[in-house]
Amino acid sequence: MHALIIVDIQQDFCEGGTLAVNDGAQTAALITEYMNQCGQKFDVIATTRDWHIDPGPHFSDEPDFENTWPVHCVAGTPGAELHENLDTEFIDAEFLKGQYNDGYSGFDGILGEPDLIRNQDGMAGPYGATAAAAAATDSSSITMDEWLREHDVERVTIVGIATDHCVRATAMDASDAGYEVRVITNLTAGVSDKNIDDATDEMEDCGVMLSEWPGAKTFIG
Template sequence: MKRALIIVDVQKDFCEGGSLAVDGGAAVASRLTDYVEQHGEEYGAIVTTQDWHIKPGDHFSETPDFVDSWPPHCVAGTQGAAFHPNLDVSSVDAMFRKGQYAAAYSGFEGHLAQAGDAQGTAEDSPSLGEWLSQRGVTDVDVAGIATDYCVRATALDAARAGFHTRVLKELCAGIADDLEPTYRELEAGGVALA
């Protein structure tokens, strides 16, 4: 068994003060830094995902419905798309960017970011699933922002891809006040909650 930690979208725009802030986002960034410091050696790989929007079409709206459309956020190359400063990414093995030209909630829609590529990724760079499989990863822990959107989508896709998947609830921040429906959906999809 080889386990990876997937840190989902812990970006400035999704934390307090950002354009699409989630309450508790900055605290999750700090808790993740502490967690990696204490448990990082338990993982064969640590990866991050980032929303990295260039022209995401209807995903951005001046009159968002907060279901399928949202205010502009995590625009490629802006400060809002950067990782929150409370998150120490020095132990991260790879970063995967998603959503350049369309909505993308799951990290498994992302591709490996290439150094110096302001547009996000090269089209031929490996997807998150390919990268993990190439390294013999069998199990993944998923944490980050937001529990009921990108964390949920990433975890469900991980389970569908055959990875033994856990969501680390205390290392996530959600949008909804009641996350029980999300937890039930995750468990129904074969995701363990820890």
């Protein structure tokens, strides 16, 4: 079985968000086009979200944009929502990560409850997370690895944001867990060119396959 994992295509990581990367919105649109054209090759499709409640030193008033960051993707706020260019009709499961830590890897996430994600009543944590959003994984303890294995997945293809952080961490954890892993690099967007180059080298060294989707050029053109 083959899974597509879409990493963190969220409002705060796209143009207008608090931690936007270049071409984030375009990457979201490209992934939707990729699913329209190629989605049938995947047995399941999952997405991840940063879902921060109180992630400690991950947030900083003076971020270095490598280990510390501005406040972003607070659970239950508009910035944590999936970007409107991403068609959620294709998605079978969402994994929420980083509630109380950095949460770079999708393999740190827990299967979320959509009804609770969309409930905005009450507050939790110091950054304005909603109480219901903070409880969005309370009814589940299912990790991404457990969910993939329940679906007999052996191969994963990874796309999303950011190439040099959460995509990298998710791909390397997938490889360490024994999956055959591919990252489609032109369906990702990153923070810095140098870090992207370092991340792709690191992923390749771990056995992750890197490729490009030829259809992206046609869609952009």
